[in-house]
Amino acid sequence: MRPTFGDYLKQLREAKGLTINDLAASAGISGSQISRIENGIRGVPKPVTLRKIAEATGVAYEELMDHAGYMQETKQSEEAIPAWATSKDKRDFRKMLEDDGELMFDGIPLDKEDRQRIKDVLTGLFWEAKQMNKRNKKPDDTEPKSGKQR
Structure with a gap:
């Protein structure tokens, strides 16, 4: 125990x-x-x-x-990728997470744990935005637009 x-x-x-x-x-x-x-x-x-x-x-x-007990609270990672995600969605997600520039708050670099928490939040927001974007697309949004009027 x-x-x-x-x-x-x-x-x-x-x-x-x-x-x-x-x-x-x-x-x-x-x-x-x-x-x-x-x-x-x-x-x-x-x-x-x-x-x-x-x-x-x-x-x-x-x-x-x-x-x-704080570290067990939220552990979102690539395993949290939704079933509906396309290969392009997954590529975009990996690119977002791999951009490992130094994160700062108020001019102070964030430590590993704080960076992970931010990535966890971004993961949830990323997939939520992707799903909302897919729901809001109209069928004619995927057709190429020509400059011609009918």
């Missing part, structure tokens, strides 16, 4: 040789908040708090997010 996040945090803190007050000071959060998390009084902390704890303990943010 996987330990609760509070149990995991306590084990992590103790393995790093930190007291509750040490961790609180390093992370910039209150000692009572850490105590409540470890004792199960407070649930899983928000991602922003997890980032502070990750920086204070030297543990990867993604690892804390995984232990907190």
Whole structure:
């Protein structure tokens, strides 16, 4: 059985040789908040708090997010391609996801986990837009248009 996040945090803190007050000071959060998390009084902390704890303990943010249960929430990828998608749709989708330019928010590069969340959202929006576009096409939209009037 996987330990609760509070149990995991306590084990992590103790393995790093930190007291509750040490961790609180390093992370910039209150000692009572850490105590409540470890004792199960407070649930899983928000991602922003997890980032502070990750920086204070030297543990990867993604690892804390995984232990907190956030990483299992949304895992959309190419397996989410709808059955109606054509080979051109799939090619367009792959091109969109493979464009791995550096993503930034407010001038700060996004980390791997944040980029993946954005890709997950874009995946859903891409397929929704494609499906809506297919529904809205009229049969005569596919005919080539000539400049001649009848």
